[in-house]
Amino acid sequence: MRRPLIAGNWKMNTTADEAINLVNDMLTELIGFTGVDCVLCPPFISLQSLSKLLKGTSIGLGAQNMYYKEKGAFTGEVSALMLKDLCRFVILGHSERRQYFCETDAAVNQKIKAALEAGLVPIFCVGESFEQNETGRTDEILSMQIKSGLSGIGATDQIIIAYEPIWAIGTGKAATGAQAGLAIGFIRETLCSIWEKTRANSIRILYGGSVTGTNITEFVKQPQIDGALVGGASIKAAEFISIVRQTALVKS
Numbered sequence: 001m002r003r004p005l006i007a008g009n010w011k012m013n014t015t016a017d018e019a020i021n022l023v024n025d026m027l028t029e030l031i032g033f034t035g036v037d038c039v040l041c042p043p044f045i046s047l048q049s050l051s052k053l054l055k056g057t058s059i060g061l062g063a064q065n066m067y068y069k070e071k072g073a074f075t076g077e078v079s080a081l082m083l084k085d086l087c088r089f090v091i092l093g094h095s096e097r098r099q100y101f102c103e104t105d106a107a108v109n110q111k112i113k114a115a116l117e118a119g120l121v122p123i124f125c126v127g128e129s130f131e132q133n134e135t136g137r138t139d140e141i142l143s144m145q146i147k148s149g150l151s152g153i154g155a156t157d158q159i160i161i162a163y164e165p166i167w168a169i170g171t172g173k174a175a176t177g178a179q180a181g182l183a184i185g186f187i188r189e190t191l192c193s194i195w196e197k198t199r200a201n202s203i204r205i206l207y208g209g210s211v212t213g214t215n216i217t218e219f220v221k222q223p224q225i226d227g228a229l230v231g232g233a234s235i236k237a238a239e240f241i242s243i244v245r246q247t248a249l250v251k252s
């Protein structure tokens, strides 16, 4: 049995004070949902304060990126070594990083390796563009991203995968539950082709892209989908709580 997980990617939102207020607005409710793991991924600058605020609770904390080197002359970067005392999770390979910061599959692979070595749990994002989807290349792209991203990495359950079709991110045009279920089923088949089957079947795979309190059940009803990576709706306390509540209900 894979435990359902709802992660919030706050992206470049919330000042230090706003982040604390947002967590305070959600915390009491979130810790009440025992059947669902929750992970909050604020900007770097809030990791320290939120790690204190969430200490001793069941709510996980994650970063949104990191560099693969341990330390050194890499101005502006943050390493796994720096993150591991503050949080347990790190989002890697998000399409916004690939698109705006030129991250390649090879770079994502180096980051995943470094995160795992440091004991962090990567939330590894994959997904096709609108054109790739329209031209029937979704499976090809997903297979390539999964195989390159996990190249040289032995089977581990210390990784979470998020299927985020680029055309669904921030557009209000989510995939349908069936579409996401199919793509995630394909991702699982790909995992089974590179890793031992029981291990591949234990990996949690999330859907991300315009998830809201209104459409979450459509996704988590799919047996292949273990939860969601939520963007915009994760910085609205009531909406995020509603997403977690409905996931708990469907998956219980």
Ligand code: 13P
Pocket (backbone or CB within 6 Å): 009, 094, 164, 168, 169, 170, 171, 172, 208, 209, 210, 211, 229, 230, 231, 232, 233
């Ligand atoms: P939205 O939920 O805002 O579409 O963002 C999804 C996402 O990119 C999560 O990582």
